[in-house]
Structures are given as C-alpha cells and as structure tokens.
Amino acid sequence: MKKSFALLSHRAAALFLTPGALLVGAFVLLPFFWVIFVSFTNRTLLGRTALNPEFVGLANYIQLFDPTTFFTRGQFGFSLILTTQFVIFSALIGQALLGLLLAWLIQTIPPALKRIVESAVIAAWILPEVVIGFAWFAFLDYDNGTLNMILRGLGLPPGDFLLQQPFWVIVVFNTWRGAAFSMMLFNSAFSSIPPSYFQAADVAGASSWQKFRDIALPLIRGHVVTDLILITMWTFNVFTPFLLTGGGPSYRTELLSIYNYRVAFRDFEFGKGAAVGVIIMLINLCFALIYLSIGRKKQPKPVQP
Amino acid sequence: MRLSLPQYFSRLGFSALAAILGALFALPLIWFLFAPFNARAELGIAIPDPFTFANFETVFGNAFALRGLLNSLIQSVGGVILVGIAATLAAYALSRSAIPGKGAVTYVLLLFSSVVSGSAAMVPIFLIISAMGLIDTHIAVILVFAGGLLPTSMFILRDFIDGIPKTYEESAMVAGASPLQAFFDVALPVIRPGIVVVVVWAFVNIWGSFLIPFILLRTDDLMPASVAIYSFYSEAGTPIVTLLAAYSLIYSLPVIGLYLFVSWKFGFRFFGGIKA
C-alpha cells in the first residue's frame, strides 16, 4: 500500500481515538447492550437474585404491559401516558411556542431590554437543577410563596398547587426551565436571515406578523423541526421534576424516568427497571433516527441536557 | 429611520410583552436574591433587614457542606480533564485523518449518545460500575460523565476543527515540522477556543448533575453539593431555608461565572450554549 500523507497517519489516528473509544464503549455502548440483557432476568440489588439472577424471558415486559394494572397510578402505563402528555404540553407546546415568541420579540426590542430578558430566560436553563427545584418549592409555597403572594395581592384565591395541580405544575416548570434552548435556537435561526429580506418587506409595507408568517417562519422551518425533535427527546428523558415533586403526590407526577428510578432503586427490581430502560431507549431510538435522517442536511448541532 | 405612529406603538407593545415575559421568568428566582442575605429568611420574599452574611458564615462552618462543594469540584474537574483530552484527540483524528469508516463512527456515536440517556441507562450504569468495583468512588462519577458527555463534545469539537483550514498544519509541515509538532505548535492553540467551550459545557453539566452521583455514591463524604444540599433539611424533612438559600447561591456561582465568561469571551451563541 502506498504511504499516505494525510495529516494524521492511520496508526496515529487510531491512537488518538483510543481513550474516547474506551470511555464511550464502556459507558455508552456497553450499557445499551447490558440493559437489554438485564431486562430478561430477575436481577435485584439484594438477596439471592443479586448474585445469581435467573433468566425470566419476557416476564418483566409482560408485567409492565399487564392490562389489568396498566393504567393504574404508579404503574408503567400510567407513567408512559403521563410522560406523553408532559412532552406534548411542556415541550411541543410550552417550550417551542414560548421560545419562538421570545426569539421573535427580542429581534426588535432595545438591546438593553433584550439582554435582561435573555438573562432571565437563560438563568432558568443553566442553574443547577437542585437549586431550581428548591426555587420552585419556595415559589409555590402555600403560606409565603411568591406566587401566592402575588395572587393575594391581585385579590385572587391562593392555592397549594403542588398538591392540587401537580401535573400542571411540572408542565409549567419544565416549560420555564427549557424555553431558553428553543429561544436561542430560533434566535440564531432568525439572525441568520439576511436583514435585507425584512427590509424589502418593510418597503412593501408588511406588518410584523406578516413578516413573521411570510418570511421568517418558512425560512426557519428546518430549525423548527430540529427543535421539536430535540426538546421532545430531552423532555421525554428529563428527571428534574423529581427534585420538585419526588414523583408525587401519589404518583401523579411520576414520569417514566422517575418511575424507572423508583422501580430500580427504591424497590430494587433491576430486571424490571432494565425493561423500562429498554423501552425508553427504543422510544429514544425512534426520535434519534428521525432526527438523524433529516439532520443529514445542514442542521444546527444538538447540545444535550 | 423615523417610525410611523403604528410602528412606534407596535415596537412599544413588543417591548412591553418581552418585559412581562422576562419578569415571569425571573419571578421564581427573585427569592434567591434576598433570602441568602436574610438571617430570618422564610419561603416568602422579604427585603433583608438587616442585610447580613450570617447565613454564609453558618454554611462555611458546616464541614459537610464544604465537603460537598469540594466533591463537586473533584468530580467536575476530573470529568472535564478526561472529556477535554479524549474529545480533543478523537475529534482531531476524526477531522484530520483519512481513517476509513469515520462517517459511520460519527453517525453511530450520535445515535447512541441520544439513545442512552441517564434515565434510561441508570440500571446498567449502576451494574457496570458495581462490576468494576467502583461503587461509591469519585472515579465512578467521573468515568460515567466522561463517557456520557464525550459523544456530544466530540461533535462540537469535530465541527470546530473541520472549520479550521488544514493549511495551518500543512504549512507547518512544509516548514519542517513533524505531524506531532504541527499538532502541538499549531493545531492545538488554534483549536483551544473550541476546547474551552466543550470544557465549560462539560463542567456545568457535571457540576449541576444530581441523578448519577445520587445513584452511584453512598458515603456522605463523597456526595457532591447537588446531593449534599439535602443535609439542610431537618430530621422531619423540612428545609432550613436560610442555609439552603445561602448554599444554593454559593453552589450556583461557578455556573453563573462560567456563563458570564463564555458570553464575554465568545458571545453566547447557540452553538456554544452551555446547558446545566
């Protein structure tokens, strides 16, 4: 074979790839296959089956999809449906629309105001999840919380929302937490449109809404699709609401990730937990394949949560 | 350009709407501006009277809390070093070598990194770490994060390196440098901004994480701040508000600082977005 003068020889390239390959292999690829294997066993954390798990075939899956309990609170089906609703309301509707609105608004407002608004939205996104969880705990407190203080000030009845409307609380919470990503993605999409497009529309007498509908939106369609898939994928896997509600009260905010955690690390049923993990991964795989198939065209890079 | 009256009002409306939305976003966080400096803080918003650092003094007197910050630092720095080195080398190889199957490797990594999330893989990750005998060690948290953050880091960096003309290294080699010299003298310094972005992103991710250390660690002495923060709950499970507020603020400062650093240094573009 002829010697090649690529900047890096094959051998050097292989050497450069080794540390990354080992880490990704051990903690990304291996878990993928291991979880499938474990999901067919009755492995537990403690006791006899911790050391010598038995092969149980599809028992874990059959248990998850048991029609008599499927829709019961605290069961798999309930969590799956809850998570689906959570994704629809907090990601597809909440984050995407709010992000789009914010991105459009900050195109035209004065720079100082823009910086303040952006900072507030991004702060919700970058602060550690534990801190955010506690902030909302304080915010929603019945007696002293900021929200009820405001409601009382406006003459409205206060509420103990974490108890009364826990699902809507985590929907609003997640919308608030994640809108920054959509805002930034759409913001960068809008600013990649040449200003002359809008100036031409201005000259033609278009209103802000017409410019948005007729020029901006068609041009950022690709970004919208990217955004929707990414936030769906991330929201589907999000664990943060656990820090606000712990999955309760009485399983009413038990998303799939929280359900998986409870089954595996509270009830110590690793086999069943693994089966839940496999299903989550299969759903992730669908989204990822959709994303990659359209992402082959030039798309913005994902920045994972 | 002079604005017509309707345009003027539409601008005003935009600004007002943006301001309201900004305020709604800030609302749940305002409490954090006051409570840490109020020795009698409760869950309600109250202007500190007197303004005091007493809460911080108490926090700094709590060995366990400080230990938590140190543990966060150990795990974040450890993970970041691994991610930084491994991602830089791998991304450079993927961008600059003619190794066969580069495209496929990139595709598979992108796929798996999206599929294998923390919430889906918590069971196998726990079992793998157990099998390695690393449960309840810093290195366990470091390794898991390094592996999990690597694919995305590699894409960001590879993209960055792809955008750098190869002529930098080529001119170095023509001028007499070996490939290794070209890498260290020329490529590495040019890639450095990309590495900084990746490192900051990885740091913020590990620093703010809760689930992985929560699962992999047991000993109080190893818990990072995100888990140690729960020591500010009383036996009955109610939070000690004053200390929690102060501790949360201290714990958030590195993230805020890094955010300001990145937006000052690179402009906070979408690409360099750091996400906790």
Place this chain on the structure above:
Amino acid sequence: MASVEFHGVTKTFGDFTAVSAIDLHIGDGDFVCLLGPSGCGKTTSLRMIAGLESPTVGKVLIGGKDVTNLHPKDRGISMVFQDYALYPHMNLADNIAYPLKVRGEPVAKRHGRAREVADVLKIGELLDRLPSQISGGQQQRTSLARALVYPSEVYLFDEPLSNLDAKLRLEARGFLNHLQRDMGMTAVYVTHDQAEAMALATRIAVMDRGKVVQYAPPIEIYRRPATTFVANFVGNPPMNLVPVEASIEGEALQLRTHGLIARGLPLTSWVRAALSKGNKLTLGVRPEHLTIGSLADANSISGKLFANENMGPESLVTFERADQSRVTARIFVDDHLDVPDNVTFTFSADHVTLFDDTGARIPLEGEQRL
C-alpha cells in the same frame, strides 16, 4: 536550488482523476506557473511536490532525488498558501521564524533572521503584531517572509495573490518578479490568472482536466497556443476563435464563414494534412491584430457593432457576426474612436493561428509537429 520532475504522475480521488499521467521537467532556476481553470489539477500537482498529497501512480523528483515517499518536512521546500495560513496565536516574528524554530535554531538567531526578511518585505515595523491586526497585503507578505526565512530547494506558491484586491495584487506581482530576478529561485506557482502567469513565469504549464496541454515560455504560449483551449485561456480579451470552412480554390487556401473571408493564407503541407481529415477549421486571431479595413481586403471579418469600450490608450470594439457570435478588436488610439454600425476589420496572414477540427494548432511551414 534544484529541479523538479514529474514522471508519469497520476492522482485519483475515488472515481475522480485530478491529475492524469503528467510528465513535466521544471529546470533549476525556472519560475514555472501552473495555469488553468479550477479543477484542472494544478493545485493537486503542486501539493504532490510539497508532499501534501502522494501520487497514485508515478514519481516526483526534486533535485534528481526521488521524493515520492518523503514527508513534506524532509523535502527542502517552502510554500506560500492561498489563505496564508498565518498562525493566529503567534505574532509576526514568531510566525516568520517558525520554520527556524522547528529546525532547532536558537531564539536570538531566529528573531534576527526574521527581522532581516521582514525588513526586506517592509513589515519590519509589525513584528510584534498578531496576524489579525494587520492588513491583507501585510498578511500576504508575512506568509512570503515565512517561506523565505530559510533556504529551500524549491519555492511553491498556491495562488498567493488571489485574496488581494487588484491594486495590491499588481504591486505584489511586481515584487515577486523582482525577487525571482534577484534570487533566481526555482519556483512552482499555481494560478488561474493568465496575466499573473504571463508576468511572472519563465515557463507556463497550461493544464486542463488533469493534463498539461502546453508547456512553454509565456510568449510562445501567447503566440502559438497549442490548442483552442489555451488560445481561449491566455490573453485578455482572449483570442478570437472563429469556426470556418476551408476550401482549396486553385492552389490557394480559402476560409469562409458568416462575415469572414480569408484568402491570403499560405497553403502549407500541414494545412493539407489537416484538410484531408475534414474541412472544418478554427481561425484564431488576437484582438490587437485586427485593424479597421474593408471587404475588399484579402482577409476581412465584419459584423454589427455591439460595444465600443474606450479604455484610455485603447478601445475594445466588439461586433456580432451573422450567427450572433462576437469578435473583439483592440484598437490603439488615445482618442474617442468613431465606429460605424456595420464594421469591417482586416488581419494579416502572419497573425492568424489555425486549429484543426480536434482543436490542435496546425503548425507553420517548416515547424515540427509537437
């Protein structure tokens, strides 16, 4: 200084053949321009001399030594890149001195030498600046300084002036010409700008689709383009190429097409040979060889006036023949030129180049077939 040789060099990228079986000898002290449109293989050829690409087939020699499998750093070359490739994190002094650094020269010597070269190139004042803090022209000279800072066998240039604006380009071109006279360096210079090649080269290799179409001194290329491709590529405006039908009237050659008649051309044995394969030829005449004339002339070409552009010392007169193809004449008058709507130009047989139906030039009487 040393010579450079290509022996049967082919380079393919997958299915694409960038360079196809090239043989080329670049003499010691020659300044050779590889000239051609984008994708013709000129840059790939240069990069094979540098060692940045390796030939799929064939050998590259520098100074008579086979360097085909040698690393770039061991070839004794310097190169100036199109994008200059100045290291953004190093100041100009360190940029210029980098080749000396990798050669292990002590700091004092490095910087002394960098200053000498920088002074010659009039960037001595800027040595502590970063590349981002200087102008494009200064960046270009810095990259040149980096190539000149150490003695090389061969100097390689990859379109080094293409990122400069027109005025700076002329200035830099003049400087390179001066440098060549001064140093007598062996240089290989890639460009798609024929004027640059004409101005700088001692020999030009015109390339098209991976092959060298003609390799000759600039004036030879200009006067006797080997093919219609070369004729069309060299000269600005390029040579007028008119497809004609040839016939032999008595013992004289006659060429005809819309608005053109040429009766005064010698009927050489080469022309006879070409005509034996077909009567479709191409007549080439440079714009400056057309003069205003009349239909009564032995050789004339006429059409409707299309454009009349006064450039100062000359006027470019373009007219359209009956088949809508255009012909340009270059008339040297330093005053406004009045041209009628229907124009006729004449040309002398000495200035005509004929091409056969494959596009190859028909040699003159007594000339050898290439």
